[in-house]
Amino acid sequence: MEELPESHPRYESLRxxxxxxxxxxxxxxxxQGLVAQGRGEAFDYLLGEQTTPSADTAExxxxxxxxxxxxxxxxxxxxxxxxxxxxxxxxxxTTGAALEVNLFNRSRERIETIAExxxxxxxxxxxxxxxxxRIPGLDHERAKVDADGIYxxxxxxxxxxxxxxxxALGEMGKTELVVDLNPLSRSAAxxxxxxxxxxxxxxxxxxxxxxxxxxxxxxxxxxxxxxxPAATRTAAEKRIRQGSxxx
Ligand code: ATP
Numbered sequence: 567m568e569e570l571p572e573s574h575p576r577y578e579s580l581r582x583x584x585x586x587x588x589x590x591x592x593x594x595x596x597x598q599g600l601v602a603q604g605r606g607e608a609f610d611y612l613l614g615e616q617t618t619p620s621a622d623t624a625e626x627x628x629x630x631x632x633x634x635x636x637x638x639x640x641x642x643x644x645x646x647x648x649x650x651x652x653x654x655x656x657x658x659x660t661t662g663a664a665l666e667v668n669l670f671n672r673s674r675e676r677i678e679t680i681a682e683x684x685x686x687x688x689x690x691x692x693x694x695x696x697x698x699x700r701i702p703g704l705d706h707e708r709a710k711v712d713a714d715g716i717y718x719x720x721x722x723x724x725x726x727x728x729x730x731x732x733x734a735l736g737e738m739g740k741t742e743l744v745v746d747l748n749p750l751s752r753s754a755a756x757x758x759x760x761x762x763x764x765x766x767x768x769x770x771x772x773x774x775x776x777x778x779x780x781x782x783x784x785x786x787x788x789x790x791x792x793x794x795p796a797a798t799r800t801a802a803e804k805r806i807r808q809g810s811x812x813x
Pocket of ligand 1: 727
């Protein structure tokens with residue numbers, strides 16, 4: 567990256583790719599995280615690598631859910647830890663949500679590495695190591711969560727969650743806020759609030775909306791009311807397929 571000038575047209579995308587590579591080297595990200603990043607890059611390219619108006623609306627609604635929650639949790643995987651450690655800590659701080667490490671390929675060592683990394687980036691407390699509760703309907707390793715974290719949460723923000731877990735969390739009656747650049751993914755399809763945007767842009771924008779909602783004393787229930795997840799996914803899909811600027 568050192569030799570790549572910021573004026574390079576692919577600078578931002580290559581910077582993200584480099585962060586994931588460095589995440590794999592540091593033991594934060596699994597090699598499969600590289601594949602997930604590649605899939606995300608393709609969708610982001612087609613979205614124009616910008617937050618669309620429909621994604622911005624979803625990010626505001628997600629912020630309102632987080633502020634209105636009794637127990638909100640922001641789930642962190644290896645890609646999120648590598649790409650946006652500062653932004654995820656800031657989002658949790660701003661909204662009062664807890665942070666919980668939640669991995670597709672679970673290993674205690676990687677959870678500890680991620681928890682330490684988040685602490686270095688300012689996190690007070692990181693859940694995910696206790697793993698004393700199970701999400702019903704998933705195999706043993708995939709089901710493990712903290713009883714006082716994701717298991718008990720009423721609102722969960724899951725950036726880049728896999729489809730099975732997203733569906734199982736939805737079955738538990740949680741309000742799921744999903745960040746996924748693929749509007750057709752199973753995770754986006756089961757979300758109460760699908761955010762079709764790059765996590766690099768989405769998380770700081772949810773934080774900015776949370777600050778604004780709090781400062782203006784907005785009626786959170788009114789912000790959330792009438793949000794249509796299916797229409798949001800359709801707008802994103804239309805944008806990807808047609809390059810339309812009105813989505
Ligand atoms: P499904 O939800 O359909 O089961 P999957 O589990 O097969 O999807 P993965 O292969 O794990 O999905 O890919 C992870 C998902 O995360 C992809 O849909 C990809 O578009 C998305 N993604 C990858 N990087 C980012 C990013 N930086 N920001 C937002 N989304 C991303």
